Amino acid sequence: MVVIWNPSIRKCVSIVIPNVLTYPHGHTAIGFGVCPDTSDPKLVKINVNKIKIPYTWVVEVFTLSTRIWKTVYRGTPFKSYDFSWDHVSIDGIIYWHTVRFDERLWSNYIISFNLKTEKFGEVSLSERLARAYNLVVAKVNESLCLLEYYNEGETSVCGVWTKKDGINKPFTKIYTVKVEGKSVFYRLLGFRNNGEVVLEMEDDNDKGYAVELYEPSSGHISGVGMNGNATFSAMSYMETLILLHESNSIIH
Template structure:
C-alpha cells in the first residue's frame, strides 16, 4: 500500500498497490506526483518481470477516478530494467534504466518516452538521476586515485537538450563514498559524508565555489539519509482520512 500524506493539513489517503512484486525475478517501481494540468494526484506502477525475458506491465492510478488502468509502454521499453529512484520535473517523471537512457512518463499525456545519456555516462555503472536547480540532472560517481568524486551534470535548457557537466564534487581528505543527497536553491550541495572510521556519517553542505564542507549537526548511519524538496499545499483538503478499496 502507498499512503499519500499532506502534513500541512494532516490528511492522508491509503492506496492499495495490486500485484506488487519484490523478488529477484520480478519487481515493481512506483512513481507519484500531481498532474500540473488537472491538479490530480497520480501513481504510476511499472511491474518488471525478468524471466524468461524482461517485460513490463504499466498502470496509472488517478485519485479522482480511484481506479487503476493499463497504459501502453511501447516496444523499446519492454526490454530494460529500472532503478528505484525517480525525479519529477515540469510534469514528467524520470527513472534511470540499466542502459544508456532514462525512462520518462508524461503525466499530462500518460505516455512513456526516453532521454539519452551522454556517451561518457552511458558506459558508467554508477549514475543517479536527480533534480538540480529545477532541471533534470545526473550524478556520476567515479574514483580519482583513492578518492571518490561526483560529477554533476545538468540539462539546462529544457526538454530535448543535451546534458552539460557543471562541476565535480570533491571532498578533500575523505576517501569514502560521500553521497550527494540533494541541492539547495543557492547551488549548495547537501551530502551524506562518511566518518573517518567508516562507522557512521553526517549531513554536510558542500560549496562548489570553494570546495568546503559545513556541518548541519545531523549524524547517523551511513546511507540511511534521504532529502526531498517540500512545498505547502492544500492537496487532499476535500478528502477524508481513508483507505481506498
Template sequence: MSDNIPFELQAEIIKRVVPVKSLIRFRSVSKQWKSLIDSSEFITRHTLSNKTQPQHLLVSYITGGTGYAFVSTDTCLSEDKYVSIVDDDNFPHHKFSPVVPPTVKLLARPLMLDCSHGLVCLLGYTRDRVNRKKLVVVWNPLIGKSVGIEIPDRAYIVIGFGVCPKTSDVKIVKISRSVNSEAEAPAEVFTLSSGAWRSMPMNKPLKSKSLLFRNTQVVIDGVIYWLTYDNFIDEHRVYSFDLASEEFGEAIDFPYNLAGRFERLYDISKINDSLVVLSHHCFVTNLTPKPFCDVWMVLKNDVRKPYYTKLFTANDVGVNSMIGFRKNGQPVMDRTKTHGCDGGLEVYEPCSGRVNGLGIYGSAFRMTSYKESLLLLNHSDSIIYS
C-alpha cells in the same frame, strides 16, 4: 471581515491570498470561509496558479541505528524522524518538525521517492508482521494530511509518483522493473480522484531487449523520469512518463563521456526544475581510493539528444551520499555514506569546496524538496486498499 461585505466579494479577496499558512488560519474565521478553502475547486486553483510558495527541504533519518531495512517489518524499529528546513536566506536556521500522520507512522523505514506540488511520496512496508502491507503514502507535510495506497506485494515492480499539472490529481504509476521488447508488458496507473487502478500500454520504452528500471525517480514539470540500464548494449538511459497525457517518452541517452563507463555508478536528481545526472567514480592514489561525483545538468534543447553541461565535481563523495540539492544548486551530503558511521548532514559549496553542517545527526538520511501546498486538505488520513 464585516458582515456587510457580500460573501462573493469576500471569496474573491480570499482567492488572492498566496501564503498557505494564512489560508489554513482563515479556515477558523467562519464556516463559509472553511467550506470555500476546503473545496476541491479552490485547492486546485490555488495549486495550479501559485508558483511562489516557499521551498522546504524535508529530511528523514533514524537515530541509534544504521542503514535502511526496506523489507523489514520489525515493530521494534524506531520510527523515522522528520525535519523540514525552510530553504531561504536564513538557511538552515528555520527548522521545524512536521506533523506526522498515522498512515506515515505505519511504515517501517520507508523510501522517500520524491515530491510533487507539495506532496511527498513514501514507499514501504507496514510494521505489522501478521498482516504486512506494501503501501505508497502520499503526504502533505505542511498540513499533516496523508493518503495511503496499497500496492500488491509482487517482486520486481517500480513505482512512479507525481501530480498532474493540469488537474492537480495525484497519480501513481506501477511498471515492471525489468522490461523487454518480446512482450508488451502493461503499466498500471492509479488516480486519487477515482481511487482505482487501470492498465495502459508501455509504448515507447519497449525498444530494448533487456531494460532494467531503478526504483528511484525524479518528477519535473509534470513528467516522471526513471534511470534505466540496458543490459544488451551496456548503456544507461533516462525514460519518462507524462502525467498529463499518460504517455511514455523517448529515451534520453547519456553523452559519450557518461555512457558505457563500467567504473561509474549513476543516479538522477533535480535542481529546481532541471534534471541532473550524478556520475560516481573513484580514483586510487597511493593505494587509497578517493571517491568523486560529477554533477551534470540536462538541458531540454532536444528530447532525444539533450545538451548536458557539467556543473561541478565534488570530492570525497561516496555513492548515494549526495541526497539532494538546495534551490541554489548546493548539494546536501550524507557523510555516513562515505565514512561508515553515524554522522550529520552537510551542505557542500562547489565554488569554495567548503562544507557546512546542518545540525541534524543520525543515519539513513533521505531528502526531498517541496513547496507549500493545500493538496489533501479536504482528505482524511486513510488507506485505499486494492
C-alpha cells in the same frame, strides 16, 4: 502500500498496490507525480515480467480523483530494462534511471512518463553517461539532473550533470563534488536553492554519519549539527493544498 502525505495540512491517503512482482519473476517500479493540468496526484506502476526475454511490461496509472487503476500499456516498449527505485517528477513528467545488458555491455537510459498524455519517452544521453557505471537521476532547481559517481585516483567523487537549456538539450557537467580524504559515493542527498550541495558523510571516528553542506565553487564543507548512527535521506519540498478535501483513509 504507498502513502501520499501532505505535512502542510496533515492529511494522508494510503493506497494499496496490487499485483507486485518480486524476484525471480520480475520487479515493480512505482512513480509519483501530479498532473500539471488537473493538479491530480497520480501513481504509475510498471510491472517488468522477467520470465522470458524480451521482458514485458504492464503499466498502470492510479488517479486519486477516480480511485481506480487503469492499464495504459502492455508490451515491450524498451526491450529488457531494469528500473532503479530512484525517480524524480518535474513539470508533470516522471523520470527513471534504467539499465540494460546487451552482449555483456552495460547501458544507461533515462525513461520518462508524461502524466498528462500517459505516454513514455526517452531522454538522450551522451556516450559517457550511457556507459557510466554508477548513475543516479536527481533534481536541481526544478531541472533534470544526473549524478555520476566515479573514482578520481583513490578518491570517490560525484559529477553533477544537468540540462541547462531545456529537456531537448544535451546534459552539461556543471561541477564535480570532491571532498579531499573522504568518499562521496552515493552520499549526495540534494541541493539547496543557494547552490549548496547537501551531503551525508561518515564522521571522523567512523561511528556514524553527519549531514554537511558543500560549496561547489570553493569545495568547502561545513556541518549543520545533524548526526546519527543511521544513514540520512532528503527530498525537495513544496507547500501545496493537495489532499485538502481528502480524509485520512486507505484505498484498496
